[in-house]
Amino acid sequence: MSVIATITTSLDGYVTGPDDGPEQGLGRGGERLHYWVMGGPWTYETEHDPTQQTGADKDYLDSLVATLGAGICGRGMYEAAGRWGGTNPFGGTLFVLTHRTEDAPDPETGFVFVDGFEEALERAREAAGDGDVVVGGGADTIRQALAAGVVDRLGLSTAPVVLGGGTRLFDGFTDDIDLRIAQVWTGEWATHVLYDVVR
Amino acid sequence: MSVIATITTSLDGYVTGPDDGPEQGLGRGGERLHYWVMGGPWTYETEHDPTQQTGADKDYLDSLVATLGAGICGRGMYEAAGRWGGTNPFGGTLFVLTHRTEDAPDPETGFVFVDGFEEALERAREAAGDGDVVVGGGADTIRQALAAGVVDRLGLSTAPVVLGGGTRLFDGFTDDIDLRIAQVWTGEWATHVLYDVVR
Numbered sequence: 001m002s003v004i005a006t007i008t009t010s011l012d013g014y015v016t017g018p019d020d021g022p023e024q025g026l027g028r029g030g031e032r033l034h035y036w037v038m039g040g041p042w043t044y045e046t047e048h049d050p051t052q053q054t055g056a057d058k059d060y061l062d063s064l065v066a067t068l069g070a071g072i073c074g075r076g077m078y079e080a081a082g083r084w085g086g087t088n089p090f091g092g093t094l095f096v097l098t099h100r101t102e103d104a105p106d107p108e109t110g111f112v113f114v115d116g117f118e119e120a121l122e123r124a125r126e127a128a129g130d131g132d133v134v135v136g137g138g139a140d141t142i143r144q145a146l147a148a149g150v151v152d153r154l155g156l157s158t159a160p161v162v163l164g165g166g167t168r169l170f171d172g173f174t175d176d177i178d179l180r181i182a183q184v185w186t187g188e189w190a191t192h193v194l195y196d197v198v199r
Numbered sequence: 200m201s202v203i204a205t206i207t208t209s210l211d212g213y214v215t216g217p218d219d220g221p222e223q224g225l226g227r228g229g230e231r232l233h234y235w236v237m238g239g240p241w242t243y244e245t246e247h248d249p250t251q252q253t254g255a256d257k258d259y260l261d262s263l264v265a266t267l268g269a270g271i272c273g274r275g276m277y278e279a280a281g282r283w284g285g286t287n288p289f290g291g292t293l294f295v296l297t298h299r300t301e302d303a304p305d306p307e308t309g310f311v312f313v314d315g316f317e318e319a320l321e322r323a324r325e326a327a328g329d330g331d332v333v334v335g336g337g338a339d340t341i342r343q344a345l346a347a348g349v350v351d352r353l354g355l356s357t358a359p360v361v362l363g364g365g366t367r368l369f370d371g372f373t374d375d376i377d378l379r380i381a382q383v384w385t386g387e388w389a390t391h392v393l394y395d396v397v398r
Contacts, residue, residue, distance in 0.1 A: 011355060011378070011394075012369035013212040029375055146361070156210060158357075160378035160394055162345070162369070170211035170361070176228055179210070179359035184385040191383055191392050195210075195359055 001128060003121070005135040005145050006064060006155035007169060008033050008190065014166035015139045025080030032161045036189035037061070057187030064155065068092055069131020070124040074141040075100070078111070090134075093127045095120040097141060117144045139169045147175060151197050154179065157190045200327060202320070204334040204344050205263060205354035206368060207232050207389065213365035214338045224279030231360045235388035236260070256386030263354065267291055268330020269323040273340040274299070277310070289333075292326045294319040296340060316343045338368045346374060350396050353378065356389045 009015055010033060017027030024044060026033055035041060039052030053061050071090055075098035078084075088094045088110025095114045104113035114120040124133045135145045145151050179195035186192075208214055209232060216226030223243060225232055234240060238251030252260050270289055274297035277283075287293045287309025294313045303312035313319040323332045334344045344350050378394035385391075 011353075012372060032377070154210075158392070160380050162372070162374065162376035162378070164369075164373040164375045170363075173211065173361070174363040175361065176363045177361035178231070179361070181359050181385065181387070181390060184383065184390055186380065186383040188380070191380060191390065193357070193390050 001069070001125070001130060001132060002067075002152040003125075003133045003135060003145070003150050004064065004153045004155060004194075005142050005151045006157070007137045007139070007142050008036070008157040008159055009169050010159055010161050010163040010166075012162050012164065013168050013170060014163045015137055015169050016166045017163045018165040020080065020167060025077075025082075027163075027166045029161070029163060030166065033159045033163075036157060036159065036187050036192075040189065055187055056185040056192070057189055060155075060157070060185040060187065060192040064132075064134060065091060067132045068134050069128025070095065071134045071136060072097065072117075072120045072124050072141065072145075073136040074098075074138045075113075077137045077141070080138075083111070092131065093124070095124050095127075117141070117148065121145075121148075121150060139167050139171065142169060143171075143173050146173070146177065149199075153182065154195045154197060155192060156195070157192045159190045200268070200324065200329060200331060201266075201351040202324075202332045202334065202344070202349050203263065203352045203354055203393075204341050204350045205356070206336045206338070206341050207235070207356040207358055208368050209358055209360050209362040209365075211361050211363065212367050212369060213362045214336055214368050215365045216362045217364040219279065219366060224276075224281075226362075226365050228360070228362060229365065232358045232362075235356060235358065235386050235391075239388065254386055255384040255391070256388055259354075259356070259384040259386065259391040263333060264290060266331045267333050268327025270294065270333045270335060271296065271316075271319045271323050271340065271344075272335040273297075273337045274312075276335060276337045276340070279337075282310070291330065292323070294323050294326075316340070316347065320344075320347075320349060338366050338370065341368060342370075342372050345372070345376065348398075352381065353394045353396060354391060355394070356391045358389045 017030035020027035036057040070092040178198040216229035219226035235256040270293040377397040
């Protein structure tokens, strides 16, 4: 069982474009970050099927899903994703970090609200069994996991775009971390590098 | 003939660690950025042969050198590299951007001092003939080239390290640039992605 942190950034290190929020989760121009997830260009206005990855982009995602036992993400990402329509699409339980747990959804949705990273990790490990715990975004959740020293592998997807602004993954992060390149997937819409964290 | 900008960053987007300068060109811990250039771990204190790349790291560098006609880099990089011992090791002429041109070296060294990016590009294009113009670091030189809209291809090498501080490649850069993944080299010490700049 491993803890795998995964996220997508632009070449300039942003996980969203400028002005991200509930109405436009990935910020201005930020949709391009997730072309690899959507199998190509998409917009918030048009229908988009979140299972249309192709080629190496799909292989990478499939490799994560194959060993996924449980997930952790931040409330901001959960809201920005429109709560994934009300049901966790990733398999296992997705623990959502939030200080506002009073409006927690029915656990049957696959989402569980948890107030604090440590508790989320403990419960996700328990729920994952032999599977991996995948820590998704947002940026602050990834930074918390890295700073806590609990991440075994880091999966960084880089989309071929310079955004020039937005939320930076490593904003304010001052730790020094050695990694080793474990595997690389070259997709059409992103390069995915899975790193082992050296300890 | 293409203009290719190339540089190496950490996962958190730094081209040097903290406290870079003439004595320690790549900053504290920044040597790890260039393990791929040196074929593995090296320090400023020990001898290191700059032609010891291996595997895909070597293939990537060879591909750049194969079509290189002339180069451009900043004065800071030139000094940080110890003026490459007094002779340009890259082939062609290396145009060094500097406002202090009074101590220019003998052109037979392969280095030519130029005061301004536009002039450097014009002269490098002329000197390159059918070859490519490779724009190396530092960060500000890459940003100038990208902002000028003259870059055809961007080669970004990512070393498997989080530095937590230093000089950020895209510091203060606010342009939005679309790219296309052209080729990826998976080395032991870095992942190299060559992008086409979409115009």
